[in-house]
Amino acid sequence: AQTVTQSQPEMSVQEAETVTLSCTYDTSESDYYLFWYKQPPSRQMILVIRQEAYKQQNATENRFSVNFQKAAKSFSLKISDSQLGDAAMYFCAYMRGSQGNLIFGKGTKLSVKP
Amino acid sequence: GAVVSQHPSWVICKSGTSVKIECRSLDFQATTMFWYRQFPKQSLMLMATSNEGSKATYEQGVEKDKFLINHASLTLSTLTVTSAHPEDSSFYICSARDWTGGEETQYFGPGTRLLVL
Numbered sequence: 001a002q003t004v005t006q007s008q009p010e011m012s013v014q015e016a017e018t019v020t021l022s023c024t025y026d027t028s029e030s031d032y033y034l035f036w037y038k039q040p041p042s043r044q045m046i047l048v049i050r051q052e053a054y055k056q057q058n059a060t061e062n063r064f065s066v067n068f069q070k071a072a073k074s075f076s077l078k079i080s081d082s083q084l085g086d087a088a089m090y091f092c093a094y095m096r097g098s099q100g101n102l103i104f105g106k107g108t109k110l111s112v113k114p
Numbered sequence: 115g116a117v118v119s120q121h122p123s124w125v126i127c128k129s130g131t132s133v134k135i136e137c138r139s140l141d142f143q144a145t146t147m148f149w150y151r152q153f154p155k156q157s158l159m160l161m162a163t164s165n166e167g168s169k170a171t172y173e174q175g176v177e178k179d180k181f182l183i184n185h186a187s188l189t190l191s192t193l194t195v196t197s198a199h200p201e202d203s204s205f206y207i208c209s210a211r212d213w214t215g216g217e218e219t220q221y222f223g224p225g226t227r228l229l230v231l
Binding site for chain 1: 146148152156157158160163205207211218219220221222
């Protein structure tokens with residue numbers, strides 16, 4: 001069975017600084033997708049970034065980028081120039097290509113200090 | 115990104131009553147939707163997969179007769195919590211699978227807070 005592990009329950013970063021959130025996963029599949037979702041206090045799940053397993057190039061979305069290490073089954077999220085609005089729970093998620101349902105990690109609570 | 119709505123956002127009901135939650139994909143068609151449950155300070159747990167025109171697939175441990183799912187159209191899935199009890203109080207979130215542009219992504223509704231008294 002696939003599993004997703006986020007080893008950092010809480011992280012803190014100074015405004016304008018850079019922070020990296022860790023995520024590892026376990027799977028025997030070759031076709032899958034990885035996601036980072038943000039959940040602010042409103043509890044709305046917001047897609048931050050996605051990565052297809054077959055793509056070697058790391059995905060980027062403005063200030064957000066990932067370090068995808070397929071062999072190591074690692075998928076970390078880097079947030080550059082952190083802003084107060086980045087404070088939220090961040091969930092790493094795995095999706096098997098043919099199945100569609102998401103398997104979530106336990107989340108990392110990110111605090112941003114002014 | 116695509117938009118998914120969920121209604122109601124908040125519901126308080128008495129024990130023993132049934133509650134229906136709607137999930138709609140507003141700007142895309144979703145043959146597959148998912149229902150998750152989230153307890154305070156915890157992650158999302160998949161309850162069931164809702165497929166348009168067919169029966170839902172439930173995760174192990176989820177009672178089919180208690181959590182009725184209907185996916186009657188390509189834009190609407192409903193979750194009915196039947197004979198609700200206080201232990202059913204939780205945050206319920208739906209998501210819809212989108213294949214727009216050849217990229218598969220899931221978009222989430224804003225969630226429904228259920229409180230059973």
